[in-house]
Amino acid sequence: MRVIAIDGPAGSGKSTVAKALAQRLGLEYLDTGAMYRSVAFAAMRRGIDPDEADQVARVATDLDLRLEADGRVMVDGVDATVEIRGPEVTRAVSIVAANPGVREEMRRRQREWATKRDGGVMEGRDIGTVVFPDAELKVYLDASPEVRASRRSKEVADLAYETVAADLARRDALDQGRAHDPLVEAADAVVIDTSDLSVDEIIAAVLAHLS
Ligand code: CDP
Numbered sequence: 001m002r003v004i005a006i007d008g009p010a011g012s013g014k015s016t017v018a019k020a021l022a023q024r025l026g027l028e029y030l031d032t033g034a035m036y037r038s039v040a041f042a043a044m045r046r047g048i049d050p051d052e053a054d055q056v057a058r059v060a061t062d063l064d065l066r067l068e069a070d071g072r073v074m075v076d077g078v079d080a081t082v083e084i085r086g087p088e089v090t091r092a093v094s095i096v097a098a099n100p101g102v103r104e105e106m107r108r109r110q111r112e113w114a115t116k117r118d119g120g121v122m123e124g125r126d127i128g129t130v131v132f133p134d135a136e137l138k139v140y141l142d143a144s145p146e147v148r149a150s151r152r153s154k155e156v157a158d159l160a161y162e163t164v165a166a167d168l169a170r171r172d173a174l175d176q177g178r179a180h181d182p183l184v185e186a187a188d189a190v191v192i193d194t195s196d197l198s199v200d201e202i203i204a205a206v207l208a209h210l211s
Pocket residue numbers: 009010011032033034036037093094095097098123124125126127171175
């Protein structure tokens with residue numbers, strides 16, 4: 001099994017790099033953040049408060065979640081591709097992702113995904129530390145808070161830079177400070193600060209670590 005783990009905070013370049021790498025290596029790509037976002041979306045749609053831990057964990061276990069090869073995300077039969085990236089889900093997702101019951105179920109699905117394919121490029125927060133601690137390569141991407149907020153605010157055109165920066169800082173704190181599977185560099189991860197690197201430079205830096 002060939003697993004490449006790409007972890008790091010929002011706006012560090014994970015998605016771009018993970019997708020490019022998957023294509024280069026002929027592997028499939030899994031966005032585990034989209035899975036946590038889908039749980040948050042499904043809970044909200046069912047009128048469940050993100051703080052209701054038991055109910056949200058139940059949503060995670062009985063969720064019909066399909067991440068299609070073309071990037072579409074189907075949640076309980078509904079196309080949620082756009083909504084899972086929206087401000088409401090983004091506001092709730094880190095609370096949902098701190099729920100140990102949700103994490104256990106997502107971890108199980110992520111391992112199953114990779115086992116079925118004999119590997120893949122997986123991006124997230126805890127792939128190299130928890131989901132696949134034996135991954136062939138673990139990459140931890142980072143960048144300054146300002147660079148990450150500016151990248152993200154270019155993607156979400158309808159939100160002001162300050163709003164995006166405040167959201168990122170809040171999510172960073174929740175993701176790094178939670179009790180279960182916090183965002184942290186694996187001891188054996190290749191750490192790359194992408195603040196001043198182009199996409200091609202980041203990909204080259206990652207490929208240099210693959211034999
Ligand atoms: O794309 P962005 O970096 O904004 O976030 P994402 O990768 O879509 O992840 C959204 C949220 O899901 C993160 O802020 C984490 O709270 C959670 N997450 C997680 O806890 N573990 C993962 N492996 C992936 C995401």
